[in-house]
Amino acid sequence: MLAFKPFVPKTSTITSEYTITSNILGFGITGKVLQCIHKETGVQYALKILEDNQKSRREAEIHWRVSDCPHIVKVVDVFENTNQHTKKNYLLMVMEYMRGGELFNKIKENENFTESEAAKIVYQISSAIAYLHERNIAHRDLKPENLLYTSNDHNAVLKLTDFGFAKEVVAKKSLQTPCYTPYYVPPEILNFERYDKSCDIWSLGIITYILLSGCPPFFSQNGQPISPGMKSKIRAGKFDFPDAQWKYVSKSAKDLIKSLLLTEPDRRPTIREVMSNHWVAQHNAVPNTPLGTNMFFTTKAWDQFRNVDRKMVFLKRYKLDRVWIIKS
Template identity: 55%
Template sequence: MKVLEPRCGKSPPSDLLRMRIHSRILKSLPNTRPPETLFYYCRIHLHTPAIQRTAQMLQDSAKARREVELHWRASPCTHIVKIIDVYENLYQSRKCLLIIMECMDGGELFSRIQDRGDQAFTEREASDIMKSIGEAIQYLHSINIAHRDVKPENLLYTSKRPNAVLKLTDFGFAKETTSHNSLATPCYTPYYVAPEVLGPEKYDKSCDMWSLGVIMYILLCGYPPFYSNHGLAISPGMKKRIRLGQYEFPNPEWSDVSDEVKQLIRNLLKTEPTQRMSITEFMNHPWIMQSMQVPPTPLHTSRVLKEEKDLWEDVKEEMTSALATMRVDYEQIKIKKIEDSCNPLLQKRRKKISPDVATH
């Protein structure tokens, strides 16, 4: 990272904390992150008015550096927002990281569909979009990174043009899936540990696959799978339905969608993480691999999204909540030694064998 001269102030000046390059702040962007971690988020002119970038300022911490490092490693992918440069500096007497990224002027994925008016959204378009998102996830998983926060607001277009590229952003919850800590040591009891603890790599990656299933479902009908039918107000039983995998494919929205596509969604929304299909299996599915051969069947998506636009923020909020419950911070999990365990069955077993041990 580049180390810059300290500079403090209430807001970044026009030279963006002495980057020593010509830049001009155009406007501040919405902040969806906690204020204690994100200081500033804006769009800027870089070098010339023809070049625009997004500037994000994070409070310097181990977590922030991990986020930036993983995002930087993923930047070569066509469908991931590219980091241009990263700077270290001081802001309001606190160390910070200034991240310069490519500017995504096309808006969010579903906002783009909502705003298309009377133009029908087709199954072929849905397939092409899922292929783009899948390529981003495939790249991440190939370099042992799980994004763990794939949701509508993190899928942005480069511009408002028809040929704009869809890209994944926000690596705040991303995680390396290569385990550095072996659980095979004899003084522990890994065979009693849940599979997701023993295999965090597959568990973390499966979170991304569940997200693909939800996004694909919405693309094909206009409302999410685990909420009230047809995008009505979220019911109290929503979380229970997510946990139990209870969802349907109601008509008329699903009447023209093939059973093959519905089965693909089922394979992504398995309640057991280890049973969900992998990204390789997803990308090899004919509906994804041969997207240009998918029929251009008109869908109800744009109509439903437009009619239920007022509820869309609730939908995004609940998907964020659902993803949060799936994420497990494995660094906080400690496996007890056998002698420290308070398991009732183990205690009973100890009492049973202790007299025999004493006689020897």
């Protein structure tokens, strides 16, 4: 049994230790993220603001327990404070500030993105998933927006964040809540079946496909977040590797994707099997084949794809448009 560090939020007022700025860094499923500064050291952090309820407690506790992983964004402090203006209770998560931004934005800036670099990214994502799965935790919202770089340096580390949908898996196929973002949803969730942490393996397959080609394997062509035709293709596991994007991508990469995107969850590899896959484990030996990924990232189609994701985040997150942190 793996031991977790105890989750005990501080009851002192957060403004006694941190200065909270009005700089919004982003929005998660369950709350907004602001920039804050530690008063004693001057170090900048990201502050996630959650309404204090059972779901938020679960998110904060799970993230706290797993943030020792080198590929998971670290939580350094958690406060439970009451807003003296509204009398509402909030959980305030202080996390490391990921200056490098989102995964796909960084790739968009890389005109020479290669298959070897894609394999390294899959390895880093898999490392985070393995840390969770070994502790019987399913993330349930793996997507590029939740993968951030520590800095803009060439050797920056990629880390997983946003545990708003994460949940402990007590038994096989013990999950049933249909949590998903359209492009990354596995067929078992679309079918309202019970599922388990293998849903993360499917989402990893979608991310890997996009990394290597610049476009998702399943998509809606009519502007809907998820169309009937898209659902049918996901349920059937029907996708291909068009020559325009895939002609020079290795067979090993394609074979890995095929295994990750199997419609039957029990047939998908475990995350440890993914990490032992030659293309992932030996990512440094993968050919430096140039990819056209970043070319697609600059097209109108990519902007439409990202807009669907952003709309879904907006619809799913709690309404925290006005949060007042007032020193008591």
